[in-house]
Amino acid sequence: MKVGIHSSVFTGRLDHAGIEKSVVGAADAGYDVLEIPIMDPEGLDVDFLAAALESHNLQMTGSLGLTSETDISSEDPAVVAAGENRLFEALDCVADVGGSHLCGVIYSAMTKYQRPASEAGIANSKRVVDSLASEAHKRGISIALEVVNRYESNVINTAGEALAYLDDLGSDNVAVHLDTYHMNIEESNLWQPVLEAGPRLGYVHIGENHRGYLGSGHLPFGALFRALRSIEYDGVITFESFSSAVVDENLSNTLGVWRNLWSDPNDLAARANDFIRSSWAAVQ
Numbered sequence: 001m002k003v004g005i006h007s008s009v010f011t012g013r014l015d016h017a018g019i020e021k022s023v024v025g026a027a028d029a030g031y032d033v034l035e036i037p038i039m040d041p042e043g044l045d046v047d048f049l050a051a052a053l054e055s056h057n058l059q060m061t062g063s064l065g066l067t068s069e070t071d072i073s074s075e076d077p078a079v080v081a082a083g084e085n086r087l088f089e090a091l092d093c094v095a096d097v098g099g100s101h102l103c104g105v106i107y108s109a110m111t112k113y114q115r116p117a118s119e120a121g122i123a124n125s126k127r128v129v130d131s132l133a134s135e136a137h138k139r140g141i142s143i144a145l146e147v148v149n150r151y152e153s154n155v156i157n158t159a160g161e162a163l164a165y166l167d168d169l170g171s172d173n174v175a176v177h178l179d180t181y182h183m184n185i186e187e188s189n190l191w192q193p194v195l196e197a198g199p200r201l202g203y204v205h206i207g208e209n210h211r212g213y214l215g216s217g218h219l220p221f222g223a224l225f226r227a228l229r230s231i232e233y234d235g236v237i238t239f240e241s242f243s244s245a246v247v248d249e250n251l252s253n254t255l256g257v258w259r260n261l262w263s264d265p266n267d268l269a270a271r272a273n274d275f276i277r278s279s280w281a282a283v284q
């Protein structure tokens, strides 16, 4: 098991200064992996990022949420094509940096939909994800679909829905990506979905119910860690937390980050790293 942290804990801008800040912050706090949101593939200096990660002995994963303009679950072929293009650009970024995973809301837009997903739209989504996964397989990159709550997608809101989606794909290079913040809203508990996904669980986000300090909310993380241990989970557990103290122009508004849950990213990161590692050790 490796412990990761989302770069939005440290910076809202992935320019050189932001990359430096998040790489140094993640390394100093004891993390193995830095997750980079690839919301702007053209604006990311992949060579600079790769060099910074290597010099701090960090691995990289990439994540993103598609938008209404790049929604591959749309029925509009032009929008689907734009989304496919965006996903392949993001895959290029992960490959160029030498990353291991591309995850997140990459099967629909990350937005509050006003109607259910359509059958034709879901078929478009599966076709594009299948083709992305085949290309990713050739490059040694794993694809994982993040299960998010009903206010952020209308395609996959539970682990069961993710597994049913995976069953329709030709590629086996697609896994389930669970996030405790979303599980708290949509699932019955934090352990059943983990057991249900079993070996098809490929990525985990750990976050509190309010997305602040781990352990300061009401989520029963012991149940999560016991379930992860029992399926012999060997992937990444990435800490995700958001505060108005760090603003990402692309992400903060989409996620509804309106209030200040913390102001010291380094303290937050160090405590979360300790929380995850000690919780993991406690259920050994």
Ligand code: MN
Pocket: 146, 179, 205, 240
């Ligand atoms: Mn997440």
